[in-house]
Amino acid sequence: MEDFRLLLAEVLRLNAEDQLFTFVMTPDVIRPNGTTMKAEGTNNEAERTLRAPAVARKMDRASKTTSGAKRRTIVTSTLESIRCYVSYFTLENIVQEILSWKENGISCFEKRLNGIKDAVKRQGILDQLYPKPS
Numbered sequence: 001m002e003d004f005r006l007l008l009a010e011v012l013r014l015n016a017e018d019q020l021f022t023f024v025m026t027p028d029v030i031r032p033n034g035t036t037m038k039a040e041g042t043n044n045e046a047e048r049t050l051r052a053p054a055v056a057r058k059m060d061r062a063s064k065t066t067s068g069a070k071r072r073t074i075v076t077s078t079l080e081s082i083r084c085y086v087s088y089f090t091l092e093n094i095v096q097e098i099l100s101w102k103e104n105g106i107s108c109f110e111k112r113l114n115g116i117k118d119a120v121k122r123q124g125i126l127d128q129l130y131p132k133p134s
Helices: 002-016 044-059 066-082 091-104 108-114 125-129
Strands: none
């Protein structure tokens, strides 16, 4: 009974602060490739995206070392991020996007970051988690 009372009090508090259903009130997000994504209110999409690499990491020798895990993380993260920038997620479009980085001297991610007014550039989290070997 006490748990129910606490739950009810928390729901009422969140509702009073307009924090209960913020994901429902959040407008759809337009990705750089022009597609629209609804705010789900959960991290299910991120979990689904990372499930396959997590399973592969457990089974694949290339990911059992620090350098292998870092390499796999960078490749997976980059490919999943590029998905938001290409119209159709095909090998040809991915390769074309990556080759354009060298041609233009800047990646789509850097362009996006430069377009954010108050963006703060920091050292990447992977560099902090997996320092360069000495």
